Amino acid sequence: MSHLQTKTLRTFAAAALIAIVIPPAAAGELDGQTLRVGTWGGSWQGIQRKRIATKLEAMGAKVEFVKGNPSANLAKLIAARGGQAPFDVFEIIDATLPSVLKGNFLRPLDLSLIPNSKYINKDRVREKVIATWNTQEGICYLPGKFKELGIAAPKTYADLANPKLEGRVMIPDYVSGGGLAMLSGFALSQGGRLDNIKPGLNLVKRIKGVQFWKKGAQALTGMKSGDIYASVIHGGWCVRAAKAGLNVATRYARIDNNTVGVVKQGWIGIVKGTKVAKAANIWINNFISTDFQVAFAKAKGAMPENREAAPQLTDDALLNRLMILDPDKMDRMLRVDFSKVDTSAWREQWNRAVAK
């Protein structure tokens, strides 16, 4: 037998051995399934694609992202009523949750497929939704500028009405992601209630030359340019500004004697009628896993709901400095039950008050 023949024979033998010893790739348990996830775009979706979608794809699923904020996605769900929904699982924020639940768009979660739910506070694991993250709405400000003006760091929202800050304060527009949280905080810190936000609207009017942001990047660009000295925005944006080299600090405004700061709560649910319920439940389990929650918090400043994750953030100097990481303090932040809020009335009052 020639050297070439021997070599060829050996190659075939090795291949045959490998084929016998190593079993064929096991069929993934999600083979042939396409999971459509309704969520925000950009890096929010990017981190989910990198850290969760890859896991489901390894199980044989295909993952597609339907980009949109919760309100736009809810509009799509309403339009699709009676037909196939445009996504299988989607992210919801607290203000939109009552409408989603009232519309009966979601199916019950299968907690046996979501074992990580044991790490979430029991009151945030519900029949059809589970809490996934929260953002800490506060005041991001430039301490250097406050020092120049000779004013103390803001402790309450009312401190932003300091005449020295005229034209230097930016707050979220009602329609922005932080608008409802801001208005809740403003109203309740000024003695109002969820059914009486007038004190909060009066505070908005007292802040002379106040500007409004619709996207968080607007506020940061204003602070970078030096036009804006303080912005009502969630702490994650402040972390991003600090990472980009801006000298910023945060304060979480006192709402009352027992409450400091406002939380905007994120949830996730599975759409009724989905054909990929198993994949959807597995997606949620991965979303609330400790690893993902830690990575998500560090990347986006969206604080974890997984109790195991929060302690792992204390090694991050910026998060330590700019966010509230103490679980007790986090529990004392204001969480608004939007099922008790007439957001249409709020919007009308906002338009009247701010348009004046």
Add this chain to the structure above:
Amino acid sequence: MGHHVSGPDRPSAARLPRRLLPYRVTRWIAASLLHGWVLFAYVLLLAPLIVLAGASFDGAENYAFVNFPPENPTFEWYFEIPRRYYESIGVSIALAGTTAVLSVVFGVPAAFGLVRAVLPGRPLLSAIFRSPLQIPSVVIGISFLHLYYAMGIAMGVNPAGSFAGLAIGHFFHSMPYVTGTTVAVLQRFNTALEEAAISLGASRWRTLRRITLPVIMPGVYTGALYSFMVSFGDIPISIFLTTPQFTTFPVEIFLDMDQGLEPPMLAASTLVIVFSLGVMLLVQKVVGLEQILRSAGARK
């Protein structure tokens, strides 16, 4: 002896006001002010594009805001543009082109009907054709979404999330531009040209092809161009009708902006601006924009 003409129309030299400055100087000042004003207007219009393009070269390690002028300029972000941006630009161009073509195919005959046909209630019909311009785009988007899902339930065919579904939504919004500009040129059209052609033996179809259409082409091109631009830049309609398979570039950027203005986004936007300018320059060089848009657009 010279004649000195004076009378009621010509004041005598003694009554003429004295010039503070020579005429040449005042003319120079006026021209400078005008040029300065025009330059200011250009700067105002172009400044946002310059800031965007400049920020796309920012070499910061962490980005949270638009940084202009850029620090440590780099081309890095142009190589980091995600593939989905290129795909969405392709979708937007194809969609805008399709919308412009559909708008012309349906809008031009509609314009002829509105101008030439003897129809009862023509003003009402004209208002109906213009009405999509009065409806907020977001309402159009939601309405089409509902319509498509209703079609899905009733007929088993749901165009939502398909290219056709997007094109129809855009076409609804864009057609009035073509109809409007074509109506305008048709109303100014001298019908004697058509009568002359017919009297010389040309058929109606030949008259339309060789006389009428070339003359009204500037209006059609203008409408088609508006239609293309409106479709390319649309967000409110597309945001409800796009899917992961078909997402337009403005929607991709708009939805990504929620998470910040990242340099690859700025880089992709700059490429779109450069591409658009390039196309306009090419059209100018090859065809000549004035050639298309001037009223003597009849084929020679």
